[in-house]
Amino acid sequence: MKLNWQKKEIVSLDITDQRISDFLFQEGSLTRFIQERCDGNFSIELLTESWCSPISDEIEFLSLPSDEITFLRESRLKCDTQTLVYARTVIPGKTLSGKNKKLTELGTTPLGDILFNDEMTYRTDMRYTKITIDCELHSKATKDSNITSELWGRQSLFYSDHQPLLVTEIFLPAILECNKN
Numbered sequence: 001m002k003l004n005w006q007k008k009e010i011v012s013l014d015i016t017d018q019r020i021s022d023f024l025f026q027e028g029s030l031t032r033f034i035q036e037r038c039d040g041n042f043s044i045e046l047l048t049e050s051w052c053s054p055i056s057d058e059i060e061f062l063s064l065p066s067d068e069i070t071f072l073r074e075s076r077l078k079c080d081t082q083t084l085v086y087a088r089t090v091i092p093g094k095t096l097s098g099k100n101k102k103l104t105e106l107g108t109t110p111l112g113d114i115l116f117n118d119e120m121t122y123r124t125d126m127r128y129t130k131i132t133i134d135c136e137l138h139s140k141a142t143k144d145s146n147i148t149s150e151l152w153g154r155q156s157l158f159y160s161d162h163q164p165l166l167v168t169e170i171f172l173p174a175i176l177e178c179n180k181n
Contacts, residue, residue: 029112086141
């Protein structure tokens with residue numbers, strides 16, 4: 001199923017719970033923002049770091065040939081045992097040269113620590129959507145859970161050394177309880 005990614009101004013009209021807006025529209029490092037609000041131990045659970053085919057939305061947003069293999073990093077951002085965010089980073093092969101080679105070996109190091117601490121890396125487009133239960137991203141985000149509700153997600157296009165990488169973050173219901181001030 002094709003998702004209807006939109007700009008903040010459009011999506012914000014559909015959001016009724018301010019708690020999700022705080023996370024969804026946060027523009028700095030999401031990892032750092034969650035760490036500040038998590039009333040427990042923050043961790044990253046690495047699901048995969050491997051080469052594979054991106055999904056159709058990712059191919060389109062990155063303007064890739066349909067048969068291109070990209071580097072994929074999937075992880076879960078957690079507070080104690082609660083999964084708050086499913087994160088998916090797609091990195092085209094051309095992006096992984098020079099200093100960007102390290103992006104294939106992050107393990108449980110937050111990607112935000114790299115992206116937001118590099119003066120030569122910047123974010124351009126951010127777009128948002130509601131992810132329905134019949135969507136492939138919903139299945140990936142909720143694997144090993146019984147979540148049957150729609151989820152909010154966002155995609156950010158970053159450029160590091162003038163080369164693109166796409167970060168998708170899917171917010172799970174437990175994020176609403178992450179509100180330490």
